[in-house]
Amino acid sequence: MASEEPTICVHGLGYIGLPTAAVLANSGYDVYGYDVDPVLRKRLRSGEISLDEADLERFVKRALDDGFTVVEEVQPADFHLICVPTPYDKDLDKTDLSYVESAAEGISSVLREGDRVILESTVPPGTTKERLQPVLEAEGHSVPEDIGLSYSPETVLPGNTLTELRENDRLVGTVPGCPSPPIVAIYDSFTSGEIKTTTATTAEFVKLIQNAYRDVNIAFANEIAKLAQEFNLDSREAISMANNHPRVDILRPGPGVGGHCLPIDPLFLSEGNDIPMLIETARGVNDGMVEYVGQLLRAALGDLEGKTVTLLGAAYKGGVADTRESPALALVEYLRDENVDTVRVTDPYVESGATDAAAVLNLDESLIGADAAVLVTDHPEYGALSPEQFAEWMTGNVVVDTRAMLNHDRWADAGFDLYCV
Numbered sequence: 538m539a540s541e542e543p544t545i546c547v548h549g550l551g552y553i554g555l556p557t558a559a560v561l562a563n564s565g566y567d568v569y570g571y572d573v574d575p576v577l578r579k580r581l582r583s584g585e586i587s588l589d590e591a592d593l594e595r596f597v598k599r600a601l602d603d604g605f606t607v608v609e610e611v612q613p614a615d616f617h618l619i620c621v622p623t624p625y626d627k628d629l630d631k632t633d634l635s636y637v638e639s640a641a642e643g644i645s646s647v648l649r650e651g652d653r654v655i656l657e658s659t660v661p662p663g664t665t666k667e668r669l670q671p672v673l674e675a676e677g678h679s680v681p682e683d684i685g686l687s688y689s690p691e692t693v694l695p696g697n698t699l700t701e702l703r704e705n706d707r708l709v710g711t712v713p714g715c716p717s718p719p720i721v722a723i724y725d726s727f728t729s730g731e732i733k734t735t736t737a738t739t740a741e742f743v744k745l746i747q748n749a750y751r752d753v754n755i756a757f758a759n760e761i762a763k764l765a766q767e768f769n770l771d772s773r774e775a776i777s778m779a780n781n782h783p784r785v786d787i788l789r790p791g792p793g794v795g796g797h798c799l800p801i802d803p804l805f806l807s808e809g810n811d812i813p814m815l816i817e818t819a820r821g822v823n824d825g826m827v828e829y830v831g832q833l834l835r836a837a838l839g840d841l842e843g844k845t846v847t848l849l850g851a852a853y854k855g856g857v858a859d860t861r862e863s864p865a866l867a868l869v870e871y872l873r874d875e876n877v878d879t880v881r882v883t884d885p886y887v888e889s890g891a892t893d894a895a896a897v898l899n900l901d902e903s904l905i906g907a908d909a910a911v912l913v914t915d916h917p918e919y920g921a922l923s924p925e926q927f928a929e930w931m932t933g934n935v936v937v938d939t940r941a942m943l944n945h946d947r948w949a950d951a952g953f954d955l956y957c958v
């Protein structure tokens with residue numbers, strides 16, 4: 538370990554803080570990691586790490602053996618990196634910034650002249666300057682005179698965290714008057730991507746419009762899928778051909794948009810005020826896909842009452858175990874409201890008991906006696922599902938493929954009626 542390197546304290550050891558601490562330690566910094574959860578701290582210290590991504594887990598384990606220390610109390614450090622959750626309270630129409638503020642209180646108690654604080658959590662524009670700065674200044678320090686303050690959003694794609702942490706371009710936004718080069722040097726030590734500098738508020742805004750853009754693009758793809766069905770056309774083939782144009786890049790239709798980012802971040806832009814019409818409509822289109830899938834099922838099965846329906850996938854997208862805001866769980870609720878007799882869920886990544894919405898069963902036990910199966914999550918394993926095996930387990934012959942992963946002819950040959958979004 539190069540002891541002349543600055544020290545860094547990472548606050549919040551979740552799916553961003555933990556890998557970020559690990560890449561920083563790997564770059565030669567002395568890194569302290571602090572999380573308010575004592576059980577998590579203890580587990581991490583005993584090497585018990587369970588992350589969705591195997592390569593990431595190995596990488597974090599190695600860092601914990603060398604350069605990255607999980608600490609019981611916030612430590613003084615040259616740089617403080619805040620990576621805590623910022624949930625959105627839909628009842629209050631407000632972002633819950635309490636984790637950011639309590640991390641800032643912890644930091645302010647150990648702040649020294651010349652230290653620098655960087656916020657990475659997704660927040661409404663203006664948060665760094667208007668909410669974080671006053672807490673840091675409560676103990677007599679002042680930004681930018683003796684403390685540096687910046688915002689640098691993480692942009693990693695869950696499922697590809699390590700690669701994107703080390704390769705994505707990075708935005709470093711500073712509060713006016715604070716120099717950006719020391720912060721740029723930190724990110725430059727581990728990313729091969731380009732680092733651009735701006736103001737903290739612009740960087741906060743950019744993070745939100747990136748996710749809102751993706752949400753709107755997927756909503757467009759979902760609308761195209763519905764339109765294509767009216768014309769009896771294959772929407773994926775049409776989108777793929779449209780994308781051959783050098784300035785067209787439409788995303789993929791599906792059962793709706795889940796995860797903690799795309800469905801939530803657009804709300805940060807307005808916080809209780811009128812959300813821009815296009816963004817709000819896109820949210821409605823994507824949330825409405827669950828009902829569209831329900832209509833496909835109804836068209837295939839007739840009355841849904843008394844039926845048994847199996848959902849393939851509980852996670853919000855393929856290859857991850859995260860069920861937050863998952864379209865699958867919204868579909869469970871929708872089908873129950875439609876008086877479906879039994880809704881079963883299976884998922885190779887999600888542990889049984891991981892969600893309150895439904896028990897997660899093994900593939901075979903979820904399908905025995907089912908009238909219909911709905912492929913909701915694009916887990917790579919689902920491309921290899923066997924229609925002959927399904928025919929043995931299921932009572933009915935209806936399959937709805939919301940991700941276009943199944944080979945239509947093969948499933949039809951095995952006697953299935955296959956419906957696709």
Ligand code: SAJ
Pocket residue numbers: 659691692693694695747748751755788789790791792793794795796797798799853854855
């Ligand atoms: N989805 C589709 N069609 C597509 C792509 C995605 O229906 O063509 C669905 C997915 O199935 C999923 C949802 O959208 O339900 C979101 O998945 P995602 O892979 O698009 O994004 P996230 O939420 O996993 O990660 C996003 C990323 N943002 C952007 O690409 C602009 C990631 O880079 C961010 O770091 C992350 O949000 C975040 O933390 O904000």
